[in-house]
Amino acid sequence: MLASMLRILALTRKELLALLKDPRGRFTLFIPPIVQCLLYGYVASYDLNDVPYAVVDQDHSAASCELLARLDGSGVFHRVASLDRAADVKSVIDQQRALLAIQIGQDFQRQLLAGGPADVQVIADGRNSNTAGVAMGYVGTIVEGFNAQWQADHGLPGPPIRVTTRAWYNPNLETRWSMIPSLIGTLTMMQTLLLTAMSVAREREQGTFDQLLVTPFRPAEIMAGKALPSMLVGTVQATTILLVAQLWFRIPFAGSLATLYAGLALFLLAAIGIGLLVSSLVATMQQAMLFTFVIMMPFTLLSGLATPISNMPQALQYLTLVNPLRYAIDISQRVYLEGTGLGRLLPDLWPLAVIAAVTLPVAAWMFRHRLE
Amino acid sequence: MPRHALQFPPSFAASGRRVWSLVRKEARQIVRDPSSIAIGVVLPVILILLFGYGLSLDVKDVPVAVVLEDPSPDATELAAGFCLSPYFQAQLLTSMPQAKELMLDRRVDGIVRIRPDFARQLSLGQAEVQVLVHGTDANRARIIQGYAQEAVGQWTARRAAEGKDAAGGPVTVQQRLWFNDANDSSYFLVPGLIVLIMTLIGSLLTTLVMAREWERGTLEALFVTPVRAGEILLSKTIPYFALGLVGLTLCVLASSFLFHVPLRGSLGVLAGVSMLYLLVAVAMGLLISSVLKSQFEASMMTMLVTFMPATMLSGFLFDLRSVPAPVRLIAHALPARYFVTLLQTVFLAGDVWSVIVPNSAVLAGMAAALLLVTRATMRKRLV
Numbered sequence: 241m242l243a244s245m246l247r248i249l250a251l252t253r254k255e256l257l258a259l260l261k262d263p264r265g266r267f268t269l270f271i272p273p274i275v276q277c278l279l280y281g282y283v284a285s286y287d288l289n290d291v292p293y294a295v296v297d298q299d300h301s302a303a304s305c306e307l308l309a310r311l312d313g314s315g316v317f318h319r320v321a322s323l324d325r326a327a328d329v330k331s332v333i334d335q336q337r338a339l340l341a342i343q344i345g346q347d348f349q350r351q352l353l354a355g356g357p358a359d360v361q362v363i364a365d366g367r368n369s370n371t372a373g374v375a376m377g378y379v380g381t382i383v384e385g386f387n388a389q390w391q392a393d394h395g396l397p398g399p400p401i402r403v404t405t406r407a408w409y410n411p412n413l414e415t416r417w418s419m420i421p422s423l424i425g426t427l428t429m430m431q432t433l434l435l436t437a438m439s440v441a442r443e444r445e446q447g448t449f450d451q452l453l454v455t456p457f458r459p460a461e462i463m464a465g466k467a468l469p470s471m472l473v474g475t476v477q478a479t480t481i482l483l484v485a486q487l488w489f490r491i492p493f494a495g496s497l498a499t500l501y502a503g504l505a506l507f508l509l510a511a512i513g514i515g516l517l518v519s520s521l522v523a524t525m526q527q528a529m530l531f532t533f534v535i536m537m538p539f540t541l542l543s544g545l546a547t548p549i550s551n552m553p554q555a556l557q558y559l560t561l562v563n564p565l566r567y568a569i570d571i572s573q574r575v576y577l578e579g580t581g582l583g584r585l586l587p588d589l590w591p592l593a594v595i596a597a598v599t600l601p602v603a604a605w606m607f608r609h610r611l612e
Numbered sequence: 613m614p615r616h617a618l619q620f621p622p623s624f625a626a627s628g629r630r631v632w633s634l635v636r637k638e639a640r641q642i643v644r645d646p647s648s649i650a651i652g653v654v655l656p657v658i659l660i661l662l663f664g665y666g667l668s669l670d671v672k673d674v675p676v677a678v679v680l681e682d683p684s685p686d687a688t689e690l691a692a693g694f695c696l697s698p699y700f701q702a703q704l705l706t707s708m709p710q711a712k713e714l715m716l717d718r719r720v721d722g723i724v725r726i727r728p729d730f731a732r733q734l735s736l737g738q739a740e741v742q743v744l745v746h747g748t749d750a751n752r753a754r755i756i757q758g759y760a761q762e763a764v765g766q767w768t769a770r771r772a773a774e775g776k777d778a779a780g781g782p783v784t785v786q787q788r789l790w791f792n793d794a795n796d797s798s799y800f801l802v803p804g805l806i807v808l809i810m811t812l813i814g815s816l817l818t819t820l821v822m823a824r825e826w827e828r829g830t831l832e833a834l835f836v837t838p839v840r841a842g843e844i845l846l847s848k849t850i851p852y853f854a855l856g857l858v859g860l861t862l863c864v865l866a867s868s869f870l871f872h873v874p875l876r877g878s879l880g881v882l883a884g885v886s887m888l889y890l891l892v893a894v895a896m897g898l899l900i901s902s903v904l905k906s907q908f909e910a911s912m913m914t915m916l917v918t919f920m921p922a923t924m925l926s927g928f929l930f931d932l933r934s935v936p937a938p939v940r941l942i943a944h945a946l947p948a949r950y951f952v953t954l955l956q957t958v959f960l961a962g963d964v965w966s967v968i969v970p971n972s973a974v975l976a977g978m979a980a981a982l983l984l985v986t987r988a989t990m991r992k993r994l995v
Contacts, residue, residue: 272916282939284924289934334966364787368800369792369800370800373758376789379785380758380761387783402741403761405742405757407744408744438908525908526820529911533816533915541663541666541923542663544749548671553666577747
């Protein structure tokens, strides 16, 4: 047992040396996750802070000016064009100069004073319908503010029902808060998977795998020796991203580190199991890489990272049950933002354990199978 | 004689013959290597099916808990409004702790709370409905908030029509979404997927094949033949470009016939801009592999500078208007952004030349620059 441990440690040491010995290797291991984390932290957001818009104000009244002043003063909207004719809206939107156009009819103020509802038409560029929806939501909020002010100024009763909203765990509903914790799993998985799959494939291609086989190592030990370094690298990467999230983006960490790392360890084990399975199937580095990319794409895009899993058709939702990243994202988001404890995370933890418990022995069996 | 012939600039016909024979060799290699076919044909089909159906930002059937603390008819009616809404899958509860428990387990994404004094406050014209959302997925949470507002708004409007209360706000907003009336997110996600798939075929496959040749030394072997660097480049570009076209055709067919994304521009423009982008993608693959030469490093780099940005920095999912200037600069330096703009315009808006011309020009410039640089790097390796 002790001898076996020592052998595994020796192999781990050798793997780590091979990984870290050249500066290029060190670079590709640690710089890309940091750069990606920073970049995506800024990019991966559905929030808008700059909405170019065009105005067709056919009323030119005090009321319409007041409404437009509210838009201009919001800090989000900036006016790129003031048009005279509604027909001009088409070209401004078509050319993507404005994301939306606001059209105020000529009897806007008259209708307002008459107490009847006055319409404001908002036309949005639906080429990205999600962005358009968010921008229209902002317009809605501003108009609500205008309404409240108008009602107060003219002694009108307010709306009979007020809806007060509050968001748990993310009071300002910033997408970044959701996105960056989920990057912990995503970026780590990419590298761990590739590392594991490549390390065996490289030895196979260079013929050193056969040399490894004639040593006293048993297949399970070789596997453990390949898994352990990836596990270490994965943990270090996850920590790096965690640090960027807290020190750079200043997203408050609500949970316990022990819970997070326990969840991540299980996730890494599952990811490594898949990586080893890939490496036991392929013969060359090229195949290992292709395989990794091919499975990594659906893993990433169908993980709930970019679009929620609950929006997917039922059949695909079942398919995501075998995706370890799905659970990792849930774990890191919930521990990070909500401070969820291990008990409530069980529905995420046991599938990861199952994935690891299936892939690792199967990979070990495949290794042995190949030897004979 | 052959030595003598070498001293003259090779004729165009001879050059063409050499390129043609190399293309034939490359094409055979593609056909005989199942993994290339898998990437070029099978992968696009799987990806577009999987993601076309899987990626969606359209939130519906949101599980919410409606906590009805007021048994009055008004409150019950409002709660029924939530239960009947097509956007919600409401569970009617009577106690808040129960609802909080469901929320903590993420069995519901929001809580609508109707307080005990709702009916009394309503008669005074100042009732309040509390909406709590689970903010872990911020985008979804915001959409749910909007739906809840709308559900309450509809209920008030109905009551106003019946003359029970005062009407809602004096100004009402009428929304219209151009190019996508149905507000269907697959309209912009599917064209975005085409960008991802083209990038994958164009860059990754080319990188892998070229880096393999560098690693095995077969490219150096080619250099000692009369074939010139430019001709090698051309012969590598053509087959993978053709393979990419096959993938492109499959993607466009799928987006029209499976996902019913309207194609409002002309097919010719679509084909033209796609070819331009494919050329850029292939050229990037060639350049990366001729600089890095090792399969591992080259493919890592390709993922980093082509595929990941195509997902994140292209405007495919996330709007680039809101990112800080330095990040936007990076996005502008990468080709994917231009292709996403072009595809979304050609598919949904039509042939808007003021968008098509500048974006295509950038892509064409990038393709030319990349191919020239690649040629220079390859030539340098010869010396």
